[in-house]
Amino acid sequence: xARDGKGRLVWDWPLRLWHWLFALCxxxxxxxxxxxxxxxxxxxxxxxxxAVGLLIFRLAWGLCGPRHARFASFLPGPRRxxxxxxxxxxxxxxxxxxxxxxxxxxxxxxxxxxxVQVGTGLFISDDIxxxxxxxxxxSEATADFASRIHHQLAWPIGALIALHLIAIGFYxxxxxxxxxxxxxxxxxxxxxxxxxxxxxxxRTLLALVLIVLIAxxxxxxxxxxxxxxxxxxxxx
Numbered sequence: 402x403a404r405d406g407k408g409r410l411v412w413d414w415p416l417r418l419w420h421w422l423f424a425l426c427x428x429x430x431x432x433x434x435x436x437x438x439x440x441x442x443x444x445x446x447x448x449x450x451x452a453v454g455l456l457i458f459r460l461a462w463g464l465c466g467p468r469h470a471r472f473a474s475f476l477p478g479p480r481r482x483x484x485x486x487x488x489x490x491x492x493x494x495x496x497x498x499x500x501x502x503x504x505x506x507x508x509x510x511x512x513x514x515x516x517v518q519v520g521t522g523l524f525i526s527d528d529i530x531x532x533x534x535x536x537x538x539x540s541e542a543t544a545d546f547a548s549r550i551h552h553q554l555a556w557p558i559g560a561l562i563a564l565h566l567i568a569i570g571f572y573x574x575x576x577x578x579x580x581x582x583x584x585x586x587x588x589x590x591x592x593x594x595x596x597x598x599x600x601x602x603x604r605t606l607l608a609l610v611l612i613v614l615i616a617x618x619x620x621x622x623x624x625x626x627x628x629x630x631x632x633x634x635x636x637x
Contacts, residue, residue: 408588409596411498413603415612416470417587419459426452427515427562435555442531449522454619456516461611467600469499476509477502496578498589498598507568511561518554521547523623534627 430448433441463472477485485502488494500508524539525548526532536544572578583589587603 408586408590409594409599410587410602411469411589411594411599412584412587413467413470413600413608414587414605415458415462415603415608416466417584419455419462420584423452423455423459426455427558431555431559431562435559442527446531449519450619450623452515452519453523453623454615456512456519457619458611458615459512461615462608465604465607465611467602467604469600472509475500475505477505482506492575492577494576496576496589496593498594504568507561507565511565514554514558514561518551518558521551521554524548525551534623537630538628 426448430445430452433445433448462470465471468474482502489503497504523533523535524544526536526544527548533547539547569580572580578593
């Protein structure tokens with residue numbers, strides 16, 4: 402466990418690595434999908450496929466990861482959320498060791514909407530160059546519905562990302578809590594985190610096993626399992 406002078410460990414390295422890789426994938430997919438045109442379609446596909454594997458890892462890590470990574474440890478009840486909202490305007494209110502209740506809801510909202518976005522991307526087609534790996538497994542009506550949802554969610558996701566960045570700025574400037582640094586180093590100041598709220602380590606062996614298993618599963622899901630298109634299907 403870290404000494405007080407170096408802060409106390411609250412974010413394990415698998416969660417931190419996931420956070421930055423997932424942010425890169427979502428930003429890359431959003432930019433390539435909205436402004437990349439046909440030349441960036443392959444990049445959009447690669448970013449989306451990587452996001453599938455990362456989402457699966459986060460769901461698994463939310464069940465078996467260290468304390469502050471687990472969903473059961475940070476999702477707030479109504480009473481806890483209301484109590485936290487009352488302290489939000491207070492500049493010197495105590496900091497949360499892991500996700501604060503409002504941040505926990507934001508994490509949940511982002512994971513849900515991004516899971517829908519990534520999931521619908523598996524079934525869409527632009528009728529020209531791009532098809533999701535599972536496009537041929539569904540009806541044309543289902544593919545059209547998935548495509549509509551996928552495109553309509555693009556800007557709401559952009560808005561959520563903007564709100565996320567604004568919240569980080571608010572906590573940094575007004576509350577004097579450097580959330581970005583904590584997500585890089587994994588540590589928060591000892592005066593903000595009781596020793597009992599820190600984590601002893603990152604469960605590295607479990608994380609490495611999960612990474613390998615989920616990478617293999619994602620490869621199977623996206624490359625091997627999807628059905629082949631029928632011979633009568635036309636391609637440009």
